[in-house]
Amino acid sequence: MASHWEEFYSTNPQPVNFENNCTLLKNFCESHKKNNQRIVLVTSGGTTVPLEHNTVRFVDNFSGGLRGAASAEYFLDQGYSVIFLHRFNSIIPFTRHFNHLKMLDMLVLQKNEKNVSISIKPDSVDMLAPILVKYQRAQEDNKMLYINFTTLSDYFWLLRACCEYLKDIGANALLYLAAAVSDFFVPSSQMATHKLPSDGVPEIHLQLVPKLLVPIVSLWVPHAFVVSFKLETDESVLISKATGAIKKYKHKLVIGNMLHTRRTRVVFVTEGSNYEIKLTEEQISNGVEIENIIVKNVVSVHTKFIEGTF
Numbered sequence: 649m650a651s652h653w654e655e656f657y658s659t660n661p662q663p664v665n666f667e668n669n670c671t672l673l674k675n676f677c678e679s680h681k682k683n684n685q686r687i688v689l690v691t692s693g694g695t696t697v698p699l700e701h702n703t704v705r706f707v708d709n710f711s712g713g714l715r716g717a718a719s720a721e722y723f724l725d726q727g728y729s730v731i732f733l734h735r736f737n738s739i740i741p742f743t744r745h746f747n748h749l750k751m752l753d754m755l756v757l758q759k760n761e762k763n764v765s766i767s768i769k770p771d772s773v774d775m776l777a778p779i780l781v782k783y784q785r786a787q788e789d790n791k792m793l794y795i796n797f798t799t800l801s802d803y804f805w806l807l808r809a810c811c812e813y814l815k816d817i818g819a820n821a822l823l824y825l826a827a828a829v830s831d832f833f834v835p836s837s838q839m840a841t842h843k844l845p846s847d848g849v850p851e852i853h854l855q856l857v858p859k860l861l862v863p864i865v866s867l868w869v870p871h872a873f874v875v876s877f878k879l880e881t882d883e884s885v886l887i888s889k890a891t892g893a894i895k896k897y898k899h900k901l902v903i904g905n906m907l908h909t910r911r912t913r914v915v916f917v918t919e920g921s922n923y924e925i926k927l928t929e930e931q932i933s934n935g936v937e938i939e940n941i942i943v944k945n946v947v948s949v950h951t952k953f954i955e956g957t958f
């Protein structure tokens with residue numbers, strides 16, 4: 649009998665552009681494997697669950713993608729190559745530092761009868777220059793691959809493809825699963841083809857989404873270091889849920905966070921212990937991002953994992 653996750657793949661078609669993304673992933677992983685380079689897969693943002701095949705309405709997940717986008721930058725700082733699997737139109741590395749309006753406010757337009765030119769305001773150069781340097785270095789060195797998803801089904805297909813190519817990277821591969829993945833969905837076979845009529849209360853039956861951590865850890869990338877996140881709104885269940893995930897999926901590390909304090913506090917939970925990372929008031933006022941500290945800690949345990957001491 650097919651498992652729950654196998655059935656998901658057999659009943660939900662590949663996303664458009666899937667083959668092209670597979671080629672990008674293959675080339676990226678192969679080129680970094682040659683250099684014995686560590687590669688991190690960062691998943692980021694929320695998945696959508698369409699209610700209609702010709703989708704007008706969908707159920708969304710709250711995540712904006714800041715955790716993933718900031719973490720991706722800090723992994724680059726730590727020398728990792730990064731596959732950034734993110735929700736289309738969510739927050740992305742580098743541009744996250746200025747929203748669109750802020751970007752336009754940084755520009756000066758000069759116009760005369762013959763020419764139009766655009767330059768950066770002198771007082772914006774200090775802010776833009778270090779970000780541009782990092783972005784351009786990552787581009788030149790081919791250190792960051794951007795792959796995007798929208799629906800839960802896109803995410804499933806692309807995540808499995810990432811794992812397929814990361815398998816050969818062995819212990820040098822790190823999975824950092826920060827995306828907020830829908831827990832319920834409407835199976836393709838039960839989804840309306842056209843826009844749901846609004847002349848009555850719709851009957852929508854949601855089903856449980858299979859947990860991909862099961863095949864990820866046991867089948868797809870058994871030698872990689874897998875880090876999952878656990879988001880809760882009730883503090884009293886955070887540690888027990890995170891510990892439960894470690895026992896159930898048998899991976900090494902869960903990072904727990906609470907919805908309203910996730911920017912300043914997380915808990916690292918491993919099989920035998922847990923510890924908290926919390927920004928101090930001073931760090932917050934100095935603009936320190938918790939992802940910087942999370943990533944340093946994750947890299948440190950990944951190093952031990954590679955050395956066989958974790």
Ligand code: PMT
Nearest residue numbers: 711712713714715825826829858859860861876877878879
């Ligand atoms: O984007 P931000 O606003 O910065 O917020 C960041 C965050 C709060 C979304 C992030 O820090 C976080 O906690 N992400 C995980 C959210 C969550 O609890 O997801 P979950 O309970 O659905 O899944 C737990 C873990 O199982 C996740 O690592 C997920 O990748 C994995 N999972 C989930 C669903 C699924 N079908 N299969 C899975 O393997």
